[in-house]
Structures are given as C-alpha cells and as structure tokens.
Amino acid sequence: MAAIVVQEVGVLDSERELLDVRNPADGRVVGRVPNEGPKVVADAVTALRAAQTAWEALGPKGRGVWLGKLRDWLLDNESRLTDVLQSETVKPRAEAALEVPFICDVINYYARNAPAFLADEKVRASGPMSLPKRLRTVYRPYPVVGVITPWNFPLAMPGLDIVPALLAGAAVALKPSEVTPLSAVELATGWAEIGAPPVLRVLTGAGATGAAVVDTVDYIQFTGSTRTGRQVARAAADRLVPCGLELGGKDPAIVLADADLEHAAAGVAWGGLFNAGQVCFSVERVYVEAPVYDQFVARLTAVVESLRQGADGRGYRVDVGALANQAQRDIVERHVTEAVQAGARVLTGGKPTGAGTFFEPTVLVDVDHSMSCVREETFGPTIPVIKVADEDEAVRLANDTEYGLSASVWTRDRARGERIARRLDVGAVNINDALFNLFALTLPHGGWKSSGIGARLGGARGIRKYTRMQAITAPRGPELQEQILWYPYRPGRGRVVSRMLRAMVARDLRRRFRR
Numbered sequence: 001m002a003a004i005v006v007q008e009v010g011v012l013d014s015e016r017e018l019l020d021v022r023n024p025a026d027g028r029v030v031g032r033v034p035n036e037g038p039k040v041v042a043d044a045v046t047a048l049r050a051a052q053t054a055w056e057a058l059g060p061k062g063r064g065v066w067l068g069k070l071r072d073w074l075l076d077n078e079s080r081l082t083d084v085l086q087s088e089t090v091k092p093r094a095e096a097a098l099e100v101p102f103i104c105d106v107i108n109y110y111a112r113n114a115p116a117f118l119a120d121e122k123v124r125a126s127g128p129m130s131l132p133k134r135l136r137t138v139y140r141p142y143p144v145v146g147v148i149t150p151w152n153f154p155l156a157m158p159g160l161d162i163v164p165a166l167l168a169g170a171a172v173a174l175k176p177s178e179v180t181p182l183s184a185v186e187l188a189t190g191w192a193e194i195g196a197p198p199v200l201r202v203l204t205g206a207g208a209t210g211a212a213v214v215d216t217v218d219y220i221q222f223t224g225s226t227r228t229g230r231q232v233a234r235a236a237a238d239r240l241v242p243c244g245l246e247l248g249g250k251d252p253a254i255v256l257a258d259a260d261l262e263h264a265a266a267g268v269a270w271g272g273l274f275n276a277g278q279v280c281f282s283v284e285r286v287y288v289e290a291p292v293y294d295q296f297v298a299r300l301t302a303v304v305e306s307l308r309q310g311a312d313g314r315g316y317r318v319d320v321g322a323l324a325n326q327a328q329r330d331i332v333e334r335h336v337t338e339a340v341q342a343g344a345r346v347l348t349g350g351k352p353t354g355a356g357t358f359f360e361p362t363v364l365v366d367v368d369h370s371m372s373c374v375r376e377e378t379f380g381p382t383i384p385v386i387k388v389a390d391e392d393e394a395v396r397l398a399n400d401t402e403y404g405l406s407a408s409v410w411t412r413d414r415a416r417g418e419r420i421a422r423r424l425d426v427g428a429v430n431i432n433d434a435l436f437n438l439f440a441l442t443l444p445h446g447g448w449k450s451s452g453i454g455a456r457l458g459g460a461r462g463i464r465k466y467t468r469m470q471a472i473t474a475p476r477g478p479e480l481q482e483q484i485l486w487y488p489y490r491p492g493r494g495r496v497v498s499r500m501l502r503a504m505v506a507r508d509l510r511r512r513f514r515r
C-alpha cells in the first residue's frame with residue numbers, strides 16, 4: 001500500500017479499552033479506536049436526544065444546508081478519505097474511490113427532494129363522518145436512529161443510512177464494524193469540522209457496543225449477517241422499537257441460451273468479484289442453460305484468469321483486493337475445500353494467495369445444491385456454476401434458498417427477462433447487469449425472506465421510514481366546531497346541531513350506499 005494512515009481516534013483514558021484496526025494485507029495496525037461500553041453509549045444517546053429537537057425544527061431545507069456542507073467536506077478530503085478506507089480494507093483504488101462520490105450522490109438526491117418527500121400531506125375525507133374536518137398526515141422523525149453497519153463498504157454503507165435519517169430530522173448514533181471503523185470516524189470528524197449541530201455520533205466498539213445502541217435508540221437500521229440481524233430483531237421486539245434489517249444474500253445469476261455470452265461472462269465475473277465478492281448483492285451462484293454452458297464457462301474462466309490481484313495503494317493496477325479479515329478468508333476456503341471434497345472442480349483460483357487475507361478469484365463447476373458454496377453465503381471471490389436444462393429449472397434452483405436479496409437474468413429478450421424476474425423470490429432483479437439496482441436511489445433496496453425486513457432508499461420511502469406518521473385533524477371552520485360524536489354531551493345549541501348533523505350524515509350514507 002502506498003498510503004497507510006495511522007491514527008488514534010477519540011478521547012482516550014486509561015480505563016477505556018482500545019481496539020486495534022489492522023490492514024488485512026499485512027496485519028499492520030493502522031489505527032486504534034475505543035471500545036465504547038453501554039454507559040458511554042447511553043450518555044451519547046441522551047445527548048443526541050437533547051440536540052435532536054432543534055435539528056428537527058430546522059426543517060428539511062435547513063438540514064439540507066448542513067448535509068450540503070458535509071458533501072463539500074467529503075469532496076475536499078476525497079483522496080485522504082480513500083487512503084483511510086484502503087488502509088483498513090485493502091480495496092483496489094478503483095473500488096475504494098467509488099465510496100465518496102456514492103455518498104455525495106445520496107446527499108444530493110435526498111437533500112434536493114427532502115422538502116417534497118417530508119411535506120405535510122392533505123388527506124381527503126373518507127366519508128361524511130370526517131367531512132367537517134381538515135385532515136393532514138405529518139411526517140415526524142424518530143428522535144434517535146441507530147445505524148449499525150458491516151465492514152464491506154466502510155463509508156458508503158453508513159452514508160446510505162445516515163444521510164436520509166439526518167435529513168428526516170433524526171439524530172444518529174452510528175456503530176460501524178470493529179473491523180473498519182476508521183472511515184466512519186472520519187465522517188464524524190467531517191461533521192464536527194463543518195460546525196454542524198451535534199446530532200451525529202460515531203460509537204466505535206465490538207458487537208456489545210452495537211447491542212447497547214439497539215438498547216437505547218428509537219429506530220434501528222441494521223446491516224449485517226442474518227444471524228446478528230435475528231438478535232437485533234429480538235432485542236428490538238423486546239423494546240417495541242422498529243427496525244430495518246438489511247441482511248445476507250446468496251444471489252443467483254441466470255444465464256439463458258439467448259444471452260450475449262461475452263457480456264454475460266464479464267458481468268457475472270464483475271458481479272461475483274467486485275469488492276472481492278464481499279457485497280450483499282454479489283453473484284454467488286450461476287445457473288446456465290445447457291446449450292451454452294460450455295461456451296459460457298470457458299469465457300467466464302478466461303475473464304477471471306485475466307484479473308490482477310493485490311494491493312497497490314493509489315495505483316490502478318489491481319482489480320481484486322483482499323478479504324476483510326482472516327475469519328472471512330477461512331469461510332471462503334472452507335466452502336471451496338468442501339466443494340472439491342464433494343466432487344466439484346476448480347477451473348481457476350481456489351486457494352489463499354500472498355500474505356494476509358487474499359484468496360484467488362475462483363470459478364467452481366460440477367457443484368450442486370447440497371454443497372456449502374451453494375447453500376451458505378460465501379461473501380468471497382468464488383463463482384460456482386451449475387448447468388440447468390431450461391428456464392424452469394433455473395428459476396426453481398434460484399428460489400431454492402433461505403435468502404432473497406437480488407438476482408440477475410442474462411438474455412437478449414428483455415420481455416423474457418422481465419417475465420422470469422417476476423418468478424424470482426428476491427427484492428431486486430437486474431437484467432443483463434448485476435448489483436445495479438443499488439445505484440438507482442429511486443428504487444427500494446431490501447431483501448426478502450432471510451435477507452431482511454423493510455428496505456432502504458426507494459425515493460420518498462427511503463426518508464419517510466425514519467419518521468413516524470402523525471395524524472392532525474382540525475375543524476374546517478368555526479361553524480363546523482360542533483361534533484356529531486359529542487351528542488349528547490353538549491347542552492343547548494350543540495345538541496340541536498349534533499342531531500341535525502347526524503341526520504344529514506345518515507341520509508348521505510344511505511345515498512352513497514345506493515350508488
């Protein structure tokens with residue numbers, strides 16, 4: 001790596017345990033962060049709660065101004081932030097450099113649209129009972145949103161959730177993965193440097209810090225494994241606070257006989273190996289129709305063999321980086337070893353390489369649905385390929401999983417691709433592309449089945465999810481103050497008016513029913 005950033009973060013005292021952050025390629029310590037305990041978390045959330053009221057009062061336009069300043073700070077510091085991100089992930093520069101622009105895109109989209117997305121909604125009366133009232137639905141933020149993120153996109157992943165949450169008017173407690181907290185700490189540094197109100201706090205630490213966040217906030221937005229997601233859902237249920245869960249995946253790609261095979265091979269390789277396969281939406285299994293199976297496998301293998309792996313800092317000479325940590329490399333190695341022991345063949349790759357946590361980009365064939373590389377989330381640079389007789393078998397096998405995040409269909413016939421998409425039990429389908437839906441902020445990004453609950457992004461829904469709907473009713477005018485439901489609690493004139501209104505409503509209800 002050309003630029004490793006070594007930094008100590010936070011105010012440390014002798015009582016507080018520090019966590020080392022290591023570069024996965026060479027194991028060097030590149031930073032240290034405090035392992036915040038429940039008391040620090042609770043105090044931080046109390047302070048956030050206190051600051052949130054003024055933040056909400058700023059309104060979406062006022063909050064958008066602060067997010068715009070954060071965007072400018074991110075762009076001014078882009079190169080340094082990318083260095084920090086690479087130091088804790090060893091991503092190739094081309095991949096690491098995507099994260100700052102990605103957050104800025106999220107800021108621009110939601111800051112521009114927040115006033116419209118959060119505007120009060122005039123609601124029409126449902127019938128004569130509610131006719132005398134002016135009705136409004138108002139979007140009010142959850143006071144403190146807890147955002148818990150994994151290690152695969154240390155800047156983009158927090159950005160995806162904290163931006164709409166802040167713009168909604170919530171304060172945010174962000175708990176990044178202990179494996180890659182330095183980029184998130186940079187976000188908090190930027191927020192402080194622009195002089196923004198104290199409504200964003202980064203709480204570093206291990207799993208227990210995340211659990212403490214879950215125990216104190218008003219809404220939890222969790223991204224991570226299905227196993228931890230279940231724990232978070234249980235804890236949220238105990239407190240009766242809502243949660244959004246973005247969990248694991250085992251995304252299938254279906255390559256049909258009419259596909260442009262060169263395009264499909266490149267796209268499947270990219271979808272499987274981008275970020276060394278550590279993307280929830282990674283292509284993790286490929287089903288190819290029999291007539292083109294041999295041709296497709298040959299092309300895919302050639303593409304994968306041509307990729308360059310390693311760490312070269314600010315250079316753009318490598319395509320595939322390392323895995324985030326040793327535990328992740330062990331999972332990948334186990335999946336490949338078990339597959340080979342059960343009869344699978346490795347066409348390229350198949351083993352750890354170099355120092356640290358690199359694992360060769362791998363193509364596996366002769367795999368089946370009993371193997372861990374097809375059943376479990378691998379989250380690594382492996383592409384298992386399975387031959388299928390036809391579209392029906394591909395759809396059946398693609399749906400044969402507990403997960404339901406996304407899928408891709410490769411075909412020259414768009415209508416056929418869209419028809420197949422509607423048969424797949426997943427939250428997103430890309431035709432002739434992979435991962436793409438994540439870049440369309442107007443589309444929802446969420447998993448079905450064990451891949452999650454709810455969705456992020458998706459236009460207005462992506463910001464309204466951090467709000468509670470409040471119903472406000474008011475009389476349309478002074479003459480409509482009287483209420484039929486109050487009868488017989490109002491003496492005198494009220495009683496008469498209530499009776500008249502009841503009679504009118506009854507007549508109107510009969511008339512409407514007859515229509």
Ligand code: NDP
Binds near residue numbers: 179210224226280379
């Ligand atoms: P984990 O579930 O292990 O961790 C996710 C986050 O939760 C980390 O910050 C972790 O802290 C924290 N955490 C751990 N225990 C608890 C707890 N009891 N309560 C609250 N928080 C806790 O996932 P990984 O970090 O290993 O990330 C990989 C997973 O994330 C994969 O399954 C992947 O598919 C999924 N993912 C899903 C995405 C989606 O949008 N659907 C996007 C990206 C990834 P610590 O790291 O310190 O233990």
